[in-house]
Amino acid sequence: MTDASTRTSRLDAVIVGAGFAGMYALHKLRGLGLSVRAFEAGSGVGGTWYWNRYPGARCDVESLEYSYSFSDPLQQEWEWPERFSAQPDILKYANHVADRFDLRRDIQFNTRVKSAVFSRSSNLWTVQTDRGDVIEARFCIMASGNLSLPRVPDIQGIESYKGEWYHTGQWPKTPVDFTGKRVGVIGTGSSAIQLIPVVAEQAKHLTVFQRTANFSLPSGNEPLDPAFVRAFKQRYTEHRAEADRTPFGIAGHPPPTKFSREATPQEREQAYTARWGTGGNIAFLYAYKDLLVDKEANEIASDFVRRKIRETVKNQAVAEDLLPNDHYIGTKRLCLDLGYYETFNRDNVSLVNLRKAPIETITERGLRTTQAEHALDAIIFATGYDAMTGALLDIDIRVENGPSLRDKWAAGPTTYLGLLTAGFPNLLIITGPGSPSVKSNMIAAIEQHVDWIHDLLAHVKASGIARVEADPQSEQSWVSHVNDVANSTLYPLANSWYVGANIPGKPRVFMPYVAGLDKYRVICNDVAASGYRGLVMER
Ligand code: FAD
Ligand code: N01
16 A cells, blocks of 8 residues: 655645545546645545444445445446445445545545645645645645544543443454453444444443434345346446435435325334335335424334334333434434344343433443443443534634634534635535535535535636635525524434534534435535636635
8 A cells, every 4th residue: 555655745735534525536636637635644545434443334325325426437346245335345445446546646644634724815725734744735625524533422530441442433453352341332323223233242241321212223234136236237327317316315215205194004004114124214214205394293203113122122121211212213313223122132231221320430440320330341432423513623724814613613613505614715625514414325425515626626727716715695694594494304303413412512503404415416506507606706
């Protein structure tokens, strides 16, 4: 593996991050004849899939969809082994893409960008890294990820703990063997729900510390049938075009035609039963048009899943603790699992309901709640991320003699289209707050963003423009629109990372744009066709 370790001091564009966003941005911007370099904190490509090596990690959007569409030869030649592929296979794919498009020569690994300061007199960003690089660049492209800053909660006593501890988003490269160990998992989000069944198979005893019960559906994962894949690939291009016209960037699920109230109880039962276990959270949420906007409709779907939990978990006291009752189904990321609820039927697994017995402290030997001390050889923090804004605000981004991005976003992030933020010229954000990103197939969202940024930079180059930034009024209108759309749904009601509720002190702002990737794409195309309405450009 070669590493672009020579330090160029002047570039057209710096890209922060070499996950799926940074890799594609590098590929596309090279095509404009720009000098570009990506800086990546990890030692390899893949982003999420480089860091999340925890047992059980896999995608929840089917692999034939959760993959790049920009190159037909790539999508034709790549063979996914499973419907929802596991992390090692997704990382293999990322490495294949890096090799196939010769990306590594312009990626500097093991390098964290610490600051980026824009000068309005030179129209250049000065970017500094933790390895002492100082780079001047006209454009700064933030591909730093919105689930890339792992968060270990401030639980007192952690420094005194004598056992091993891990965070799912910073998993060691060498597999961890939990055989014969007493393991504790803190959290029951998507990461935990994937990890728990696998670790339970190994550990002597697994204790799951749950603060908020979550909804999960059986994924129905299975090896991909070669005949199915052959047929799928024959119409890959049409399939991707169809996906572009859907809210989630995923084709193959007919959009709902009925409201829940228009169906009889028997019809609803049939609809949810047909979707249970067939895989895909989209299929489930697509049962009726109003599932994510109408409380009553949602409650019926939520109740269906609660019944399934009661039927699956033998110990009814444990089942009751596992019943989600603090949010509407789908308003937090709807998890997919492989035997999550079944795992609680194992003799070596126990559940601690932290609502009844909150954590008091981590001790030398394990973890103490208000009711008991749990001796643990290992603790796994499946406690999530400082999402959407964390990685961006971790970098000191500022304009010379002006406020920093941290100052500007102190009350919550504001952007135009999720792509630019007023007052920070020549800064482009991929999957930023105010974009559909996490509410869609993220690779589809990434491709749409990068293509739009590519076209903007082509326009800037052709027109001799030195500085491009969002107009503050247009940004304000976009923020209001994002809020209006969110407030017409049930999403903002949940205490999720979509509103920053998982980080104490983070302003409560609903960050994703939930009108759908299809509608968003039309808006972005329209902005470009209008000569970039809402952007201020200076020569
Ligand atoms: P990332 O993959 O997060 O890459 C960002 C990169 O930037 C990282 O490698 C990071 O090291 C680097 N970086 C950040 N800050 C700096 C800095 N200051 N200096 C240098 N480097 C920096 N989405 C889906 O649509 N479907 C799924 O099935 C799905 N599954 C997921 C499973 C897990 C476990 C997680 C955590 C997320 C999942 N997601 C999924 C969301 C996933 O993050 C995106 O799909 C996608 O991989 C994001 O790509 P990215 O390049 O934007 O960001
Ligand atoms: O993180 P999360 P995640 N004490 O924030 C708990 C994507 N993803 O890594 O709900 C006790 O969802 C917290 O409890 P509560 C996907 O987009 C996808 O699991 O805050 N518990 C919660 O249970 C996902 O949404 C896949 O009360 C504490 C958990 O930790 C996103 O990444 C797989 C706590 C955190 O859940 C993040 O998922 C994995 C504390 N102090 C990830 N602090 C796929 O399947 C936090 N918790 C594709």
